[in-house]
Amino acid sequence: MAAALTGFLARYQNVLYYFQECCRPEWISFNKTGLIVEAIEPVSTSLLLGTGAAVLGRKLYRYLYETCDNNWLKFNATGLKYDLDTKLYGQHVAAQVILKAVTGFMNNVNPKKPLVLSLHGWTGTGKNFVSQLIAENIYQKGMTSSFVHLFTATAHFPHETHIDKYKTHLQEWIRGNVSICPRSMFIFDEMDKMHPGLIDSIKPYLDFYENLNGVSYRQAIFIFLSNAGGEKIVEVALNFWKDGREREEIQLKDLETALSLSVFNNRNSGFWHTSLIDKNLVDFFVPFLPLEYKHVIQCGLAEMVSKGRAPDKEVVEMMARDLNYFPKEERVFSMQGCKIIPARLDFYI
Ligand SMILES: Nc1ncnc2c1ncn2[C@@H]1O[C@H](COP(=O)(O)OP(=O)(O)OP(=O)(O)O)[C@@H](O)[C@H]1O
Numbered sequence: 563m564a565a566a567l568t569g570f571l572a573r574y575q576n577v578l579y580y581f582q583e584c585c586r587p588e589w590i591s592f593n594k595t596g597l598i599v600e601a602i603e604p605v606s607t608s609l610l611l612g613t614g615a616a617v618l619g620r621k622l623y624r625y626l627y628e629t630c631d632n633n634w635l636k637f638n639a640t641g642l643k644y645d646l647d648t649k650l651y652g653q654h655v656a657a658q659v660i661l662k663a664v665t666g667f668m669n670n671v672n673p674k675k676p677l678v679l680s681l682h683g684w685t686g687t688g689k690n691f692v693s694q695l696i697a698e699n700i701y702q703k704g705m706t707s708s709f710v711h712l713f714t715a716t717a718h719f720p721h722e723t724h725i726d727k728y729k730t731h732l733q734e735w736i737r738g739n740v741s742i743c744p745r746s747m748f749i750f751d752e753m754d755k756m757h758p759g760l761i762d763s764i765k766p767y768l769d770f771y772e773n774l775n776g777v778s779y780r781q782a783i784f785i786f787l788s789n790a791g792g793e794k795i796v797e798v799a800l801n802f803w804k805d806g807r808e809r810e811e812i813q814l815k816d817l818e819t820a821l822s823l824s825v826f827n828n829r830n831s832g833f834w835h836t837s838l839i840d841k842n843l844v845d846f847f848v849p850f851l852p853l854e855y856k857h858v859i860q861c862g863l864a865e866m867v868s869k870g871r872a873p874d875k876e877v878v879e880m881m882a883r884d885l886n887y888f889p890k891e892e893r894v895f896s897m898q899g900c901k902i903i904p905a906r907l908d909f910y911i
């Protein structure tokens with residue numbers, strides 16, 4: 563809030579600068595006798611005013627309308643790290659991979675391909691949430707930026723019979739938007755429910771091409787979200803738990819092979835049919851671990867704060883106890899992750 567206010571004031575001052583010319587030294591000059599005179603003759607004055615108005619117009623436009631430049635689009639590496647450290651619970655592997663991948667890509671002035679991340683895991687573990695955190699640390703308007711595009715398979719591409727139409731529309735959408743802003747972000751949710759032909763149709767944009775029909779896609783970011791491989795990840799996490807090992811001991815390498823193989827071999831995952839993996843178009847597979855009771859508590863407390871209430875552990879614990887956990891006997895992992903907490907909490911407050 564404070565940062566937004568400071569930003570607004572700084573811009574507001576810029577606007578004032580153009581209106582308050584009478585008070586600024588650039589607009590007046592002293593002659594040798596000490597009299598204030600008009601610095602320039604009328605033609606130059608109109609010209610100057612015209613230019614001033616144009617600059618002011620441009621500044622106002624940039625202030626009011628989102629543009630694909632530093633005013634609206636600036637990567638905040640510290641912000642992303644802070645958000646991943648403090649707002650994302652129980653995902654030490656995902657947080658580490660995401661931070662490295664996004665920071666490395668955004669700091670590379672000449673990437674050879676767009677960044678392609680594939681986020682996998684059990685429901686309600688933070689895949690959409692992380693996409694939001696990434697967007698918020700690149701685009702001033704976060705998920706509401708006109709350079710961030712979210713597609714949900716079942717909502718945007720529901721009918722298999724329309725697949726050819728979807729393909730054309732999707733390709734045109736990506737091409738059109740990357741032409742307007744090379745640093746565009748495309749998030750594909752429910753990737754496991756996406757028609758393989760549709761995934762195939764976006765493949766060229768994920769590749770190493772310098773440009774396709776005059777458009778370069780190398781600055782773009784593609785994020786795929788799915789539950790594919792979620793069970794494999796749960797299996798690894800459960801084995802750690804059964805062996806009495808700390809969750810934080812789980813490393814990417816413990817999950818990576820199992821994940822990519824399971825995704826590759828799963829006919830229903832969508833990826834199976836395509837050569838996304840074959841051609842190494844996905845830069846990072848990011849595993850999301852199933853969340854435990856303690857993470858549900860953290861989510862609940864954060865949710866109370868976001869509702870403008872004082873965090874109340876008793877209330878949150880009451881809610882967390884009533885949720886479903888698996889395996890049935892041990893009750894280790896939350897069945898819905900943190901997903902239904904906002905709705906559930908209202909019931910207990
Ligand atoms: N690991 C987490 N840390 C903090 N909050 C979380 C986490 N996981 C989920 N949440 C909270 O729960 C909400 C729902 O999570 P999210 O939509 O990101 O789940 P998801 O992994 O995309 O699930 P699904 O596979 O069902 O789509 C988030 O908006 C966030 O408030």
Ligand SMILES: [Mg+2]
Binds near residue numbers: 787
């Ligand atoms: Mg989701």
